[in-house]
Amino acid sequence: MEEIKGLQASRRAFMGLMAGGMATAIAVQPAKAKKIQTKARIVIIGAGAAGTSLANRLVDRLEGAVITILDPSAEHLYQPGLTLVAAGLKPARYTQSQTSEWLPKDVTLITEGAAAVDAVAKTVSTTGGKVISYDFLVVAPGLVLDHDAIEGFSLDLVGRNGIGALYAGPEYAAKTWEAASKFTEEGGVGLFTRPGTEMKCAGAPLKHTFLIEDIATRTAGKGKHEMHYASNDNGLFGVPIVSEKVRMLFHARGITPHYSHVLKSVDATRKLATFATPAGDAELEYDYLHVIPPQRAPEFVRQSGLSWADKWTDQGWVEVDMKTLRHLRFPDVFALGDVAGVPKGKTAASVKWQVPVVEDHLIAAIEGREGSAVYNGYTSCPLITRVGRAMLVEFDYNNNLTPSFPGVIAPLEELWISWLMKEVALKATYNAMLRGKA
Amino acid sequence: MEQLTFETMIAVFEEIFGGLLFWAMVAVAVIVTLAYFYVLIRDRSMSMRKFLLAQLSMPFGAVAAVAFVMVITDSQLRDIGGPIDLIVLLGIAVVGAVGTAILVYTAQSLFRSARQS
Numbered sequence: 001m002e003e004i005k006g007l008q009a010s011r012r013a014f015m016g017l018m019a020g021g022m023a024t025a026i027a028v029q030p031a032k033a034k035k036i037q038t039k040a041r042i043v044i045i046g047a048g049a050a051g052t053s054l055a056n057r058l059v060d061r062l063e064g065a066v067i068t069i070l071d072p073s074a075e076h077l078y079q080p081g082l083t084l085v086a087a088g089l090k091p092a093r094y095t096q097s098q099t100s101e102w103l104p105k106d107v108t109l110i111t112e113g114a115a116a117v118d119a120v121a122k123t124v125s126t127t128g129g130k131v132i133s134y135d136f137l138v139v140a141p142g143l144v145l146d147h148d149a150i151e152g153f154s155l156d157l158v159g160r161n162g163i164g165a166l167y168a169g170p171e172y173a174a175k176t177w178e179a180a181s182k183f184t185e186e187g188g189v190g191l192f193t194r195p196g197t198e199m200k201c202a203g204a205p206l207k208h209t210f211l212i213e214d215i216a217t218r219t220a221g222k223g224k225h226e227m228h229y230a231s232n233d234n235g236l237f238g239v240p241i242v243s244e245k246v247r248m249l250f251h252a253r254g255i256t257p258h259y260s261h262v263l264k265s266v267d268a269t270r271k272l273a274t275f276a277t278p279a280g281d282a283e284l285e286y287d288y289l290h291v292i293p294p295q296r297a298p299e300f301v302r303q304s305g306l307s308w309a310d311k312w313t314d315q316g317w318v319e320v321d322m323k324t325l326r327h328l329r330f331p332d333v334f335a336l337g338d339v340a341g342v343p344k345g346k347t348a349a350s351v352k353w354q355v356p357v358v359e360d361h362l363i364a365a366i367e368g369r370e371g372s373a374v375y376n377g378y379t380s381c382p383l384i385t386r387v388g389r390a391m392l393v394e395f396d397y398n399n400n401l402t403p404s405f406p407g408v409i410a411p412l413e414e415l416w417i418s419w420l421m422k423e424v425a426l427k428a429t430y431n432a433m434l435r436g437k438a
Numbered sequence: 439m440e441q442l443t444f445e446t447m448i449a450v451f452e453e454i455f456g457g458l459l460f461w462a463m464v465a466v467a468v469i470v471t472l473a474y475f476y477v478l479i480r481d482r483s484m485s486m487r488k489f490l491l492a493q494l495s496m497p498f499g500a501v502a503a504v505a506f507v508m509v510i511t512d513s514q515l516r517d518i519g520g521p522i523d524l525i526v527l528l529g530i531a532v533v534g535a536v537g538t539a540i541l542v543y544t545a546q547s548l549f550r551s552a553r554q555s
Contacts, residue, residue: 089512388517408522416513416523423511428453432446 035063038366043124043132045114046140047071049079049434050337050351052102054138056436057359059104062366067106068132070124071141072113074099076434077170080348080426083204083384085173086166087211088181089423092174102434114141117304119330136362139306139318140336143200143346146294151265151274153291161268162188162288166208167200180288184216187224188287191273196232196262197294197315200338200346203381203393205229206237206246208290213253214386227254228284230261230275238344239399242383242391245412249385258284263291297339306333308341317341322397323374325358332365334358342377343397349380352433378402382422390418455510467537474540477547485547492543496535503534 042058044051047069055069081095103109112126117137124132145167147155158165159175162183166173183190190212194205209229216225229236229250235243236250236257250257261275261282266289273289275282295315301307302316306327309319318335319328322342327333336354338346345354354375361371377397384390393411394402403411409418432438452460478484507530508514518524 386517388511388513389519410520410522413520415519416517417526419513419517420511420526424454425450428449428451429446431453432443432449437443438446 033061036061036363036367037063038065040135040366041066041133042068042136042138042362043134044069044138044140045071045117045124046142046337046339047073047076047099047103047109048140048142048337049348049430050140050355051138052076052099052434053351053355053436054140054336054359055107056102056104056434057355058362059106060436061359061363065366066108068108068110068134069103070110070112070114070126070132071099072111072127074111076102078427078430079200080422080430082166082170082173083207083211084423085170086164086176086180086208087215087387088177089211089387092170094427095170095173114298114300116300117306117333119304119306119327119333122332135332136365137333138336138358138362139301139333139339141298141301141339143295143338144298146296147291149294150263150291152268153266153293157266157268162271162286163266163268163291164208164288165291165293166204167292176290180212180290181215183225183288184212184219186287187216187220189226189228189285190216190288190290191228191230191284191286192290193230193261193263193273193275194232194292195294196276197296198312198317198346199292199295201381202238202346203383205290205292207384209255210249210253210383210385211387212288212290213255218387226256228256228258228286230258230263230284232260232262234259239393239395239401241399241401242393242395242412245391246383249414258282266291295338301339306330306335312341322377323357324361324371325354325375326361334362342375344377344379344395345375347379347381348430348433349394350378352429352438353378355433380404382418382426384419384422385414388419389414389416390422391415392418392421470537470541470544473548474544477544481547488543488546488550491546492539495538495542499538499541500531500535503530503537506534 042065044055051069055067058067076097076099078095081090084090085092085095100109110126112128114124115127116125122134124134147153155168155172157163158172159178162179164176164179166176192205192209213227236246237243260277263273264276265274271286273284273286297307297316301318306318307316318339318341320326320335320340321328325334325336325340336358337351357373357375360373364371380394382390383393391412391414392409394404396402401411409415429438504527518527
C-alpha cells in the first residue's frame with residue numbers, strides 16, 4: 001500500500017513537472033505590444049514572399065488599418081525550391097501553395113495585377129480597371145523574366161532538345177530536370193549561363209551547374225561529360241572572395257568558365273548557343289543548355305516613373321534608399337524584394353531582413369515619427385556544390401561575409417550541415433517568415 | 439537566421455520528416471520515455487542484466503539513426519565536410535544509441551518483469 005502511495009506521489013510529481021515545463025514554455029513567449037490605432041490605407045502590390053510577410057506583420061501591429069494586397073496569381077511559389085526541383089530532388093508541388101492560405105483574414109486580396117501607380121495622386125490602377133487610393137504603398141511585385149530577349153528561345157522548348165530554364169516556374173523546373181537527367185545519363189557538353197542583368201539569387205546558376213555535374217558524374221561516371229559555365233562578367237559571383245572559391249571548385253570539378261559571355265541567341269535544331277562577348281559574338285555547342293533570361297522590373301513600375309533614372313536604365317528597378325527601402329522621391333512609397341533598386345538583395349533571405357525595416361519605417365510614418373531600422377544588404381545563399389553539400393554564404397552590401405554561426409559553420413567550406421539547412425530547414429524558415437514570425 | 443523560436447524549430451522538424459512522420463516519432467518518443475519512467479518508478483531500481491542488453495543494442499541504434507537521417511536528407515557519408523558535420527553526425531548517433539537503449543530496457547522491463555521479479 002505504501003508503495004502504491006509512493007508511486008502515485010511520483011506520478012503526480014512527474015505530471016506536475018511536465019505541466020510546469022509547459023507553463024514556463026508558454027510564459028516565456030514574447031509579450032505582444034499594444035496595437036497602434038490608425039485608419040491608414042496601405043496598398044501592397046504583390047503577395048510573394050515580401051508582400052505576404054509584410055501583410056502578416058502589419059496586421060499584428062496595426063488596429064483599424066485598411067490593408068489591400070494585389071496579386072494576379074492564385075498560386076504562391078517557394079522559389080528557393082526550384083533548384084531542387086530542377087535537379088530531380090523534389091517534385092514541382094514542393095514549391096507550390098495557395099496565395100490565399102498565407103494571408104491574414106483582415107487583409108483584402110484583389111486577384112488582379114497593378115497596371116499603373118500615380119504616386120502624386122496616390123492611387124494604384126489595377127489590370128481589372130479598379131482605382132485604389134492609398135496613404136502608403138509598398139511595391140513588391142517581383143520581377144519579369146524577359147525570355148523574348150534571347151533570340152530563338154521560347155518556353156515551349158524547355159524539357160526538349162536539351163534545353164532547361166529553371167527560373168520559369170515549377171513546371172518548367174520539372175521539365176528542366178527532364179532535359180538535364182537525359183544529359184546526365186547520356187553524357188555530352190553541358191552549357192550553363194546567367195544573364196547580364198541583375199538577377200534573383202545569383203547563386204542559382206552555380207547551384208544548377210554543380211548539381212548537374214555531381215549527378216552526371218554519379219550517373220554515367222567520370223569523363224563522359226564536358227561542363228562549361230558562361231559568366232556575364234569577369235567573376236563567377238558578385239562577392240570577390242566567394243567568386244575565387246567558386247573558381248577553385250570549378251577547377252577541381254573540371255568545369256570550364258567562360259568570362260564575359262552573355263547568352264544572345266539559341267539555335268535549338270543545331271544545338272548552338274551564341275554569346276555576346278567583348279571580342280564579338282562567340283558560338284558554343286551544347287547537348288544540354290541552361291537558360292536564364294535577362295530580368296527586369298514589371299512594365300507598370302517603369303511606366304509609373306518609380307524607377308531609377310540614371311541606374312539600371314534597361315531594367316527599371318525602383319528608386320529607393322538602400323538602407324530604408326523608402327522611395328527617394330515619394331516618401332509614402334516603399335519597395336521590397338526583387339523590384340527594389342538596391343545592389344544585391346534579390347533573394348528570400350534578403351526579404352526576411354528587408355521586411356522588418358519597411359515595417360519599422362511605415363509604422364513610424366503612421367505615428368508621425370522617424371523610423372530607425374536599417375537594412376545592411378544582408379543576403380544569404382546556401383550555395384549547393386553537390387547533392388549533400390553546400391556552402392552557407394552570407395554577405396552584405398560591402399561584400400563582407402556575415403556568417404550567422406561564426407566559428408561553427410564556415411562560410412567557404414563545403415559542409416553537410418549547410419546542405420541540411422538548404423534542403424530541410426530553409427522552407428520551414430521561409431514559411432515562418434511568410435506568416436510574419438521569423 | 440534572425441530569430442529561432444520554438445515554433446520555428448517545430449516547423450523545421452515537420453519539414454525535415456513530414457508532418458505525419460514527425461508527430462508519430464514525437465508520440466513514440468513520449469510514450470517510450472513515459473514507459474521508461476514508469477518501469478523505473480515501479481521497480482525502484484535499475485536491473486543491470488537488462489541494462490547490459492540495452493547497452494549491447496546501442497551501436498545498432500546509432501547506425502540506424504545515422505542511416506535514417508542520411509536517407510531522409512538525400513545525403514551520404516562522403517558528404518561529411520568539416521568538424522561541425524562530424525559533431526552533428528555523432529550527435530545523431532548518440533541520440534540513436536541512447537534512444538535505443540531506453541527502448542530496449544523499457545521493453546524488457548515491461549514484457550519480462552513478470553518472469554524475472
